[in-house]
Amino acid sequence: MRQAGTPVGRGRTPEGSVIEEHRRVGPDTGEVRLQAVESRLSRTVARYERVLANVADGIYGLDADGRVEFVNPAAARMTGHPADEQLGLDQHELLHAVRPDGSPYPKAECPVWRALRTGRTMASDDEVFWRADGTPVPVELIAVPTVEDGAVTGVVVSFRDLTDRLAAQRQAAELQRLAEAAAAQRALSDRLQQALLTPPPEPDHLHIAVRYRPAAHEAQVGGDWYDAFLQPDGATMLVIGDVVGHDSTAAAAMGQLRGLLRALAYDNDEPPSATLTRAEHAARGLAVSNLATVVLARIERRPDVPVAGPRVLRWSNAGHLPPVLLAPDGTTTLLETRPDLMLGVDPDAPRTDHTAELDDGATLLLVTDGLVERRDADLDEGLATLREALRDLGRVPLEELCDTLLARVLPADGADDVALVAVRVYPEDRPRPPEAGPNRLPPGLA
Structure with a gap:
């Protein structure tokens, strides 16, 4: 193959200078030097041929009319045209005469032909060569006259097959599109959840704090929710729940179940178990068929107990984690019961109620499983970790308790949403402590 500037076998070469010197110094000395130069030249040519034979890029050597003088193996492989069948042919007519849309590609617009006509190096990253079987090869090329x-x-034309690169770019663009769609879906679901997860009321004798943390992964949109509201008689209703699934459908079902439970529990004093049963029948009738775990609880007072006495927590558990009761001294009690069937399986499944006393200074916590479940540990280990994290938080202000607990237990790359309701109990015969913040009651109960 000729080198840029001077082709092999034409023009002046080192051989010419040696012959001239041979004429001056005599036949013997000149012949020796000529042989040495020819040997070096042969080795150089062989080295270039090895490089051209093994380089990954396709390389063509064309004459002044654009006809093929040289084809390296990579070019023959990429085009499917055997090298010996290309020699002497017009390269443009052979490989480049048609555009990808099937229209003719005028030779005057071809970068290779412009290099021949102008003597300037031309480059293009958006060309197509046509294989022997008629399929296109996207290429980038450089033409050096x-x-x-x-x-x-x-x-000399050097070109590279862009098939794999373009496929990778298309794949990257599709992944980017999917990521943006997932992020948009996640943002929509988050807005839905935030709109539904309203601030809790703050009756004088209770301090209620809530937290919601979305999963770290964009695709993991969940159906976790909490709720807290007052009934007309002043009792406080608490809800913690988790719809099975991690998508916008789960988030939508969460909103429907939350609304059903809130509406059905607001204006009656029936046991929480009865409210769960009615909510499940209503959900089935309204085609809300998602599975969900729920704890529905009410903090109430026994009619025959003085105001200064303990309050009662009454709850029903539909397949959810047990509530946790934290004493001021840091001891914890899991309010474990045999959990009833989760919602969405059998609306007529039997449901039970449970009660526990809430002493002044106690803290009740309701959480979803994203706070305690880990891939490398079972649920019992997660609950033990939660209880250990609470040991020194029994007298810490409630808002600080929630933030500290999440920081201690929740991993930075949490794979699931987390909802948390915490309730601190205060004596009813004393003013609300300053650290609990101001009262916040619905207009009808203020």
């Missing part, structure tokens, strides 16, 4: 005595005698 060879010039001898000021005249263009040919061009």
